[in-house]
Amino acid sequence: MEILFTVVILIVSVMLHEMAHGFAALYLGDPTAKYQNRLTLNPLHHIDPVGSILVPIIGFFWGGGLIIGWAKPVPYNPYNFRPNRYFDVAKYGDAFVSIAGPLTNIILAIIFGLFIRFSSPLGEVATIFANPAFINLSVIVTSLNIGLAIFNLIPVPPLDGSKILFSLFPTKWYELRARLENMGLFLIVIVFIVAGTFISPIISLCFRLITGF
Numbered sequence: 001m002e003i004l005f006t007v008v009i010l011i012v013s014v015m016l017h018e019m020a021h022g023f024a025a026l027y028l029g030d031p032t033a034k035y036q037n038r039l040t041l042n043p044l045h046h047i048d049p050v051g052s053i054l055v056p057i058i059g060f061f062w063g064g065g066l067i068i069g070w071a072k073p074v075p076y077n078p079y080n081f082r083p084n085r086y087f088d089v090a091k092y093g094d095a096f097v098s099i100a101g102p103l104t105n106i107i108l109a110i111i112f113g114l115f116i117r118f119s120s121p122l123g124e125v126a127t128i129f130a131n132p133a134f135i136n137l138s139v140i141v142t143s144l145n146i147g148l149a150i151f152n153l154i155p156v157p158p159l160d161g162s163k164i165l166f167s168l169f170p171t172k173w174y175e176l177r178a179r180l181e182n183m184g185l186f187l188i189v190i191v192f193i194v195a196g197t198f199i200s201p202i203i204s205l206c207f208r209l210i211t212g213f
Contacts, residue, residue: 014071017101024100029082046071095167098160109145112138113210
C-alpha cells in the first residue's frame with residue numbers, strides 16, 4: 001500500500017514537472033505542448049511506464065529507498081520562441097524551459113516542507129496540518145520532490161541540468177549535447193545506478209533545512 005501511495009505522489013509530481021516545461025515553452029511562444037494535449041492534469045497523457053512506474057518500484061525495493069522517476073518528456077520547438085525582453089531566447093530559451101520543471105518540484109517541496117515545519121496544535125487549521133496522515137503525506141511529497149529536483153539538475157543529457165549547463169557554453173558545444181542525448185537512456189541508467197551515493201545525503205540535508213527535522 002505504501003509503495004502504491006508513493007508512486008501516485010511521484011506520478012503527480014513528475015506530471016507537474018513536465019507541465020511546467022510546457023507552460024514555460026508556451027510563455028516563450030511555442031504551443032507544441034498545448035496542441036499535443038500535454039498541459040492537462042490527466043495523468044494518462046504523461047505517464048511513462050518505465051520512468052513513472054517501473055523505476056520507482058525498483059528504487060523502493062532495491063535502491064535503498066531512493067525513489068526517482070520521470071514522465072514522458074513534453075515536446076517543444078525552440079524555433080517557435082519569440083524574442084523576450086528579459087534574456088536572449090536563442091541562447092537561453094532551452095535553459096528557461098528546462099529550469100521550469102525542477103523549479104516546480106522545489107516549490108512543491110518548500111510548500112509541503114513548511115507544513116511540516118510549522119505544524120502544531122495551535123488552532124483548527126494548524127491541527128489539520130498536524131494530523132499524522134497529512135504529515136506523512138507532506139514528508140513523502142517533500143522528499144520526493146527534492147529528489148526529483150536534484151536528479152533532474154544533474155548535468156547529464158537528456159536531464160534538465162544538461163540544457164542549463166550547455167546554455168552557458170558557446171553554441172558550438174550544442175553538437176556535443178546532441179550526441180550525448182542520443183545516448184540518453186544509457187546515461188540515465190548509469191546515473192540511476194550511482195545516484196544513491198550522492199543524492200541521498202543531499203536530499204536528507206535539504207529536507208532538514210526546509211522542515212527543521
